[in-house]
Amino acid sequence: MSVRRDLERAAGRAGPAARAGAVTVTDEHGTVREARTPVLAAPPVTGSLADLPFTNAAEAPTAVVLRRRTPDGTWRPVTAAAFAAEVHAVAKGLIAAGLQPGGRVAVMSRTRYEWTVLDFAVWAAGGSTVPVYPTSSAEQVAWIIGDSGTRLVVTETADHAETVRTGTLGLEEPPRTWELDADALGALTALGRDVPDDEITGRRAALTPDAVATLCYTSGTTGRPKGCVLTHANLHAEAANTVELLHPVFKAVSRRAASTLLFLPLAHILGRTLQIACLLARIETGHCPSIRPAELRPALREFRPTFLVGVPYLFEKIHDTGRATAEKIGRGASFDRAHRLGVRFGQAHLDRFLGTGKGPGPALRAARALYDLLVYRRIRKELGGRMRYAISGGSPLDRDLNLFFYAAGIVVYEGYGLTETSAAATIVPPLRPRPGTVGIPVPGTAVRIADDGEVLIRGGIVFRAYWNDPAATDAVLRDDWFATGDLGSLDADGYLTITGRKKDILVTSGGKNVSPAVLEDRLRSRPPIGQCLVVGDNRPFVAALVTLDPEALAHWLAVRGLPAGTPIADLADDARLRADVQRAVDHANAAVSRAESIRAFAVVEGEFTEENGLLTPSLKVRRQAATAAYAERIEALYRRP
Numbered sequence: 001m002s003v004r005r006d007l008e009r010a011a012g013r014a015g016p017a018a019r020a021g022a023v024t025v026t027d028e029h030g031t032v033r034e035a036r037t038p039v040l041a042a043p044p045v046t047g048s049l050a051d052l053p054f055t056n057a058a059e060a061p062t063a064v065v066l067r068r069r070t071p072d073g074t075w076r077p078v079t080a081a082a083f084a085a086e087v088h089a090v091a092k093g094l095i096a097a098g099l100q101p102g103g104r105v106a107v108m109s110r111t112r113y114e115w116t117v118l119d120f121a122v123w124a125a126g127g128s129t130v131p132v133y134p135t136s137s138a139e140q141v142a143w144i145i146g147d148s149g150t151r152l153v154v155t156e157t158a159d160h161a162e163t164v165r166t167g168t169l170g171l172e173e174p175p176r177t178w179e180l181d182a183d184a185l186g187a188l189t190a191l192g193r194d195v196p197d198d199e200i201t202g203r204r205a206a207l208t209p210d211a212v213a214t215l216c217y218t219s220g221t222t223g224r225p226k227g228c229v230l231t232h233a234n235l236h237a238e239a240a241n242t243v244e245l246l247h248p249v250f251k252a253v254s255r256r257a258a259s260t261l262l263f264l265p266l267a268h269i270l271g272r273t274l275q276i277a278c279l280l281a282r283i284e285t286g287h288c289p290s291i292r293p294a295e296l297r298p299a300l301r302e303f304r305p306t307f308l309v310g311v312p313y314l315f316e317k318i319h320d321t322g323r324a325t326a327e328k329i330g331r332g333a334s335f336d337r338a339h340r341l342g343v344r345f346g347q348a349h350l351d352r353f354l355g356t357g358k359g360p361g362p363a364l365r366a367a368r369a370l371y372d373l374l375v376y377r378r379i380r381k382e383l384g385g386r387m388r389y390a391i392s393g394g395s396p397l398d399r400d401l402n403l404f405f406y407a408a409g410i411v412v413y414e415g416y417g418l419t420e421t422s423a424a425a426t427i428v429p430p431l432r433p434r435p436g437t438v439g440i441p442v443p444g445t446a447v448r449i450a451d452d453g454e455v456l457i458r459g460g461i462v463f464r465a466y467w468n469d470p471a472a473t474d475a476v477l478r479d480d481w482f483a484t485g486d487l488g489s490l491d492a493d494g495y496l497t498i499t500g501r502k503k504d505i506l507v508t509s510g511g512k513n514v515s516p517a518v519l520e521d522r523l524r525s526r527p528p529i530g531q532c533l534v535v536g537d538n539r540p541f542v543a544a545l546v547t548l549d550p551e552a553l554a555h556w557l558a559v560r561g562l563p564a565g566t567p568i569a570d571l572a573d574d575a576r577l578r579a580d581v582q583r584a585v586d587h588a589n590a591a592v593s594r595a596e597s598i599r600a601f602a603v604v605e606g607e608f609t610e611e612n613g614l615l616t617p618s619l620k621v622r623r624q625a626a627t628a629a630y631a632e633r634i635e636a637l638y639r640r641p
Contacts, residue, residue, distance in 0.1 A: 023440045023494030032449075035494030039444030041240035043460055048207035048232035050123035052279050057084035065279060067259075067286045067303070068113045075286060075303060083117070086185070090121035091203075092195035093188025097152055097176060101126035101203060104148050104215065106175070107266075108132035108141070108164065109156035110289035114180050115266045116275050118154055121188075123232075126203035128212045130227075131267035133617040134160060135610040138167035143224055146171055147468060148215050153177045154184050209233035215467050216269050218419050227467030228419045230269070237460030238422035239277040241443040246391075246413075246430055247281045259284040261305045261384075263291050265617060270393055273423040274309050293317045293551070297382060304384035311394035312521070313619055315401060315412065317551075320527045322379050324555040331374075332559075338375035339404055341367050346403030350433060368407060376408035383410070391415055393424060394619065395517070396498060398525035402435040414438045416498055420482055421445075422461040426496045437495040447496055448481060454502060455488045456481040487515065504623060506537040512595045514542055519588045519598060520621070526584035528552035528577075531608035531615070533626045534598065535634050541599040543637040545630055546581060547607050556580070568605040577603065600637050604630060 026034035056065060061081035068076050099105060105122045107129060109115050122129045130148045132141060134156060145153065145168050153175045155161045161177050168174045178184035213232045217225035247258065260278060262285055264271035278285045288299040291314060308314075319339075326335035344360075345368045351357025360368065368376075380387065390405075393415040405412050415427035416438035426447060428439035441447045445459035462482045465473040476483045487505075488498045500515030507513055516534035523532045523546065530549035536542035548556075548568065557566055560576065571577050581603060589597035608614035614626045627634065 025490065025492065025494045032490040032492060032494070034446060034448040035441055035490050035496070036446035037441040037443050037494075039241065039460075040244035041237070041443070043233055043444075044209045044236055046208065048123060048204070048209060048211055049213060049235060049276060050120065050126075050204045050207055050232075052276070053080070053084040053087045053120050053124075054204075056080035056279065056282060060282060063282050064284055065282050066113065066116070067284055069286065069299075073302065077284075078113075080282070086117050086189075087120045087124055088197070088200055089189040089192060090117055090185055091124035091200050092192030092197075093190070094121060094125045094127065094152065094192070095195050095199060095203075096192040097188065099125050099127050099152060101206060102212070103127045103152075104130050104150045106130040106132050106145060106148070106150045106153040108134055108136065108153065108160045109180055109266070110134050111263055111266045111271060112156070112180070112287050112289055114185055116285075116287070117185060119266075119272070119275070123207070123213065124200055124204055126206060129214045131214065131216060131272070133265060133267040133610075135617055136163070138163050140167075140225070142167035142170070144217050144227075145175060148217075148227060151175050154180065156180045158182070207232065209236065212464075214272070216272070216419050226469055226472055228269075229464040229467055230419075230422055231464060234422045234461055234463060235273060235276055237444060238273045238424065238442070239280055241445075242273075242424060242427065243277050243281045245427070245443055247283070257284065258307060259286075259303070259305050260307050260309065261286045261288055261299060261303045262309075263288040263296055263299075264309065264311070267617065269419045270309065270417070270423045293321060297321075300382070300384045302384075304386045306386050306388065308383070308387060308390045310390060310392055311619060312392055312397045312401075312525070315390070315392060315397060315405065316525050318379065318382055319401060319404065320549070320552055321382065322375065323527065324552070325378070326375070327555070327559055335375055338371040339400075341371055342376070342404040342407030343400045346406035346435075350403070350406065350435070354432070354434075372408075379405070379408045380410065389413065389430075391427070393417065396438070396521045397435075398522055399436040401525055406433075406435070416496060417442075417461075418484060420463045420476070420484075421457055422463070425457045425459075425461060428495075432493075434495055437491070437497050439496065440494045441496075447490065447494075449488065449490055450483070452502075453487045453489070453499075455484045455486045455496070455498070457484060458482065506535070506542070508536050508542065508595075509538055509540050510595070514592075514596045516623075518591055519544070519596075522588040522591055523584050526587050528556050528580060529584050531621060533608075533621060533623065533630070535627065535637075539638055542596060543600040543602075543634070544585065544598045545602055545604050545626075545633060545637075546584075547604055550607070568603060572603045602633050602637055604633055 024036050025032050057080045063080045064077040065080050065083055066078040068078055070076050105127055107118050119129050130150050132144055141164055153164050161179050164177055209232050211232055212229055213235050214230050215227040217227050266272055286303045288296055323335045326332050345364055348360040352359030389411045391413050397414055402412050413428040415424040417424040424442055425445055426439045426441050448456040450456055458481050485502050486498055487500050487502055488496050490496055500517040504516055505513055519534045520532050523529050528548045530547040532544055532546045534544045585598050585601055610617055614622055
């Protein structure tokens with residue numbers, strides 16, 4: 001295996017479109033302030049994404065575009081023609097149920113095949129989709145349904161349907177609801193049998209690129225969610241340009257037809273645009289309803305994708321699982337050596353590919369070959385055995401972890417974006433990897449750094465407005481630039497590095513500005529840490545609260561011969577546990593100055609979860625809620641002598 005050789009081979013095969021991505025940078029007084037990348041996929045002037053299934057069916061009716069998991073665990077192929085027929089039938093059912101052109105349909109479900117059918121069926125019927133996280137409370141559902149004016153809802157389970165019923169009791173016109181577990185698609189298909197086919201044709205023809213495709217409500221770390229108005233043109237700009245940039249290269253790297261397992265929540269914009277991109281490129285896609293490692297790993301081994309799009313949590317847990325497995329058989333130290341060597345090998349390999357170094361020497365290559373037999377191939381097996389590349393977004397991926405996967409034969413490209421930018425606004429281009437950054441602007445997009453360090457974005461991917469909230473819209477859309485609220489910097493080649501959120505910056509009593517995101521991201525990348533909260537605003541120093549990952553804790557207890565289920569309270573002062581947490585803290589502190597480093601920490605009971613309100617559905621910590629929940633523990637950190 002040679003990552004460099006595969007990348008070079010890809011460069012020769014992929015053609016000029018995929019190798020594109022020439023960045024124009026603007027330097028102001030010695031600082032790069034702006035970067036822009038030319039468009040690769042021209043924006044459509046007619047039609048909408050509703051046409052996509054039918055275009056595929058007309059051009060390649062027998063092409064397998066999706067694989068659907070059956071109850072016995074096998075993956076049944078779904079052709080372009082079959083998918084289009086199902087979309088058409090469900091769209092007729094939605095019209096029969098009362099969906100008017102421009103009307104809205106909410107979908108409250110985990111990631112599954114039916115979600116994709118519904119998305120395109122809503123569009124084919126002339127409507128727009130309102131995704132609702134399946135973990136949403138009745139109050140959150142009430143706000144989204146009421147604010148969006150949704151009249152039709154499809155839920156996954158009876159429990160979800162009850163949440164919708166409870167939340168919408170006070171509405172003047174409660175929505176009509178179907179359940180996927182009770183064959184919602186079958187019921188809608190039966191309902192629409194008498195709707196003429198040309199009704200769908202007419203509604204599709206009436207849609208334009210500027211028609212609203214979705215009201216995607218932000219998960220938000222504070223306040224009520226805001227509905228981002230995204231058009232068909234927005235979603236097409238995102239999906240089509242990333243396909244043109246990435247797909248030819250990734251296909252050449254893997255040397256087989258591309259396929260992926262979609263497990264990101266389809267209520268999140270990244271999962272939605274991924275499914276659109278896959279249908280545009282006719283990439284075989286399967287669905288998995290969970291990102292939890294115990295549920296996801298078997299699906300990965302069965303589906304065997306060639307690439308994945310995930311969040312850092314996924315890559316962290318795959319790494320942690322590998323180490324835990326090695327430790328169980330007495331090879332924990334060997335895994336740690338494999339990690340350190342992988343980082344060295346990955347950096348040397350990357351330096352050579354980028355022309356900044358000689359590459360790994362004979363001894364390093366030999367050691368890498370040995371650890372490929374002992375460790376790296378097991379990592380690849382956990383991911384199905386065929387995966388050669390991945391995309392990570394949502395938050396920064398630890399650089400050393402990225403290099404470890406590089407040495408294991410899996411190139412991880414990072415991206416950055418928000419709901420308001422239709423998912424990725426920047427991405428690391430496939431022939432110019434640069435771990436530690438989130439890449440260059442997506443083709444057709446510009447990124448600018450404001451005077452205060454805020455990241456601004458402009459291009460076809462930027463949303464139109466917040467639904468029913470002109471004041472919030474005006475606050476973030478300034479002269480065609482979207483103000484993200486994130487802080488970052490651009491290097492001389494136009495690569496963006498994100499350093500934190502403006503609203504999250506801590507200022508110690510000594511006047512030091514500290515971005516907690518840098519520390520928290522690195523803390524979470526090391527076992528046994530689960531989630532964490534870095535504090536220190538108006539305090540004399542920076543400190544942290546950490547929770548322990550349940551799987552990592554169970555393993556930690558077993559290896560040390562301690563009873564399973566030992567309470568955290570009995571372990572909080574255990575010298576061995578504190579030493580392991582301290583190593584994670586040291587790793588985090590290595591990225592910052594001493595004044596910004598974590599001086600004290602406390603191991604706390606429980607977890608940060610969506611259910612207890614401490615995590616958003618996109619796995620971001622709700623800082624205000626967490627600070628309030630652990631106020632006494634935070635105070636105790638600063639009472640210590």
